[in-house]
Amino acid sequence: MSISTDGLERRGGRGARVRILATAHELFRGRGINATGVAELCEAAHVSKRTLYQHFSSKDDVVIAYLGECEGDRRARLVSGELSPRAVLLELFDALGDGPRPLRGDPFAAAAVELADPSHRVHRVAAAAGGRLATRLGELAFEAGARDAERLGRRVALLYEGAAVQTLVADDPAAAAEARTMAAALLDDAIE
Amino acid sequence: MSISTDGLERRGGRGARVRILATAHELFRGRGINATGVAELCEAAHVSKRTLYQHFSSKDDVVIAYLGECEGDRRARLVSGELSPRAVLLELFDALGDGPRPLRGDPFAAAAVELADPSHRVHRVAAAAGGRLATRLGELAFEAGARDAERLGRRVALLYEGAAVQTLVADDPAAAAEARTMAAALLDDAIE
Numbered sequence: 001m002s003i004s005t006d007g008l009e010r011r012g013g014r015g016a017r018v019r020i021l022a023t024a025h026e027l028f029r030g031r032g033i034n035a036t037g038v039a040e041l042c043e044a045a046h047v048s049k050r051t052l053y054q055h056f057s058s059k060d061d062v063v064i065a066y067l068g069e070c071e072g073d074r075r076a077r078l079v080s081g082e083l084s085p086r087a088v089l090l091e092l093f094d095a096l097g098d099g100p101r102p103l104r105g106d107p108f109a110a111a112a113v114e115l116a117d118p119s120h121r122v123h124r125v126a127a128a129a130g131g132r133l134a135t136r137l138g139e140l141a142f143e144a145g146a147r148d149a150e151r152l153g154r155r156v157a158l159l160y161e162g163a164a165v166q167t168l169v170a171d172d173p174a175a176a177a178e179a180r181t182m183a184a185a186l187l188d189d190a191i192e
Numbered sequence: 193m194s195i196s197t198d199g200l201e202r203r204g205g206r207g208a209r210v211r212i213l214a215t216a217h218e219l220f221r222g223r224g225i226n227a228t229g230v231a232e233l234c235e236a237a238h239v240s241k242r243t244l245y246q247h248f249s250s251k252d253d254v255v256i257a258y259l260g261e262c263e264g265d266r267r268a269r270l271v272s273g274e275l276s277p278r279a280v281l282l283e284l285f286d287a288l289g290d291g292p293r294p295l296r297g298d299p300f301a302a303a304a305v306e307l308a309d310p311s312h313r314v315h316r317v318a319a320a321a322g323g324r325l326a327t328r329l330g331e332l333a334f335e336a337g338a339r340d341a342e343r344l345g346r347r348v349a350l351l352y353e354g355a356a357v358q359t360l361v362a363d364d365p366a367a368a369a370e371a372r373t374m375a376a377a378l379l380d381d382a383i384e
Contacts, residue, residue: 032308034226105305112361113297113305116224127361158371161361162354169304169319169353179350 017055019045024066029107033063033114033122063111063122070107071129078136085143086187089156092137093180096163097173105168108133109161133157146190156183209247211237216258221299225255225306225314255303255314262299263321270328277335278379281348284329285372288355289365297360300325301353325349338382348375 023045027036080088112126138153159179166175215237219228248254272280304318330345351371358367
């Protein structure tokens with residue numbers, strides 16, 4: 001039995017891809033997407049431009065992969081396992097105020113603002129993620145026994161986006177706590 | 193009596209300044225702040241770089257003047273004259289879905305996202321405008337006879353920011369209508 005060269009190459013390749021994406025999280029969230037050039041990204045990730053373009057056909061593809069990972073993380077947080085659906089829904093707000101300062105709010109909203117043209121590929125990906133968040137929140141509200149759960153999901157998503165922007169703009173977790181209180185009240189009103 | 197040369201120069205100067213700011217509104221809102229270079233701004237406003245730098249010491253100063261005008265417009269909309277304080281407060285949401293497509297949401301949130309560093313001069317100006325909005329909404333809630341008006345102001349501001357982001361991200365005025373309904377309910381609950 002032998003390890004195939006192909007396997008090794010792929011493993012090395014994945015290492016570079018992982019490093020590029022980890023660096024993308026740091027720079028896109030910390031400084032912004034437009035403020036981060038490909039050259040900088042490569043330098044900070046310790047890869048050559050050639051390597052980056054072996055893994056991603058453009059910077060937009062890096063951004064889309066980064067948003068895909070952000071959404072994966074968010075989806076994982078929105079699975080009701082040990083916590084009740086109500087608790088899972090409300091935990092979303094707690095996550096906003098966590099993490100290193102300055103607080104960066106919602107990566108999808110930030111990406112849609114930065115890539116402002118609604119027909120831009122990145123903007124469309126970010127908009128679709130926002131829609132899926134509202135849908136998932138509606139499912140959780142339904143599992144929690146809420147009336148009019150789909151609409152409630154949209155309303156909680158709206159509170160979440162507001163808190164995310166205020167968190168980012170004011171670098172202050174108070175908005176997330178206020179939004180959480182409002183979401184809890186909406187949810188409790190909708191449950192018998 | 194004679195028109196002083198000094199007066200003429202200033203009048204001419206104001207013309208250029210007005211053109212630069214009108215163009216800034218168009219480009220900053222339409223394409224984004226970081227995506228708009230000084231050269232482009234000058235070309236679209238039909239002024240030389242030299243003229244721009246006679247009026248503004250940097251691009252950041254153009255952005256700050258642009259945000260100042262946006263805030264002046266917003267403040268003017270939030271004066272209760274013929275309309276009741278309640279109606280003025282709710283009209284804010286209607287304004288979100290107005291205007292040319294794509295809808296651009298809240299210019300302050302957009303600026304704070306684009307100039308992501310919280311210590312950046314533009315970011316601080318945008319954050320301060322957000323705080324003043326919450327304060328003004330609290331005053332209107334108080335005038336409308338609401339209990340706990342200051343907190344209500346912060347809550348309505350949160351709904352507004354959420355709707356602004358969703359409007360921008362999804363290019364859909366439905367979020368503004370939903371947020372308006374939520375704000376009206378909060379207000380009515382707080383008024384005897």
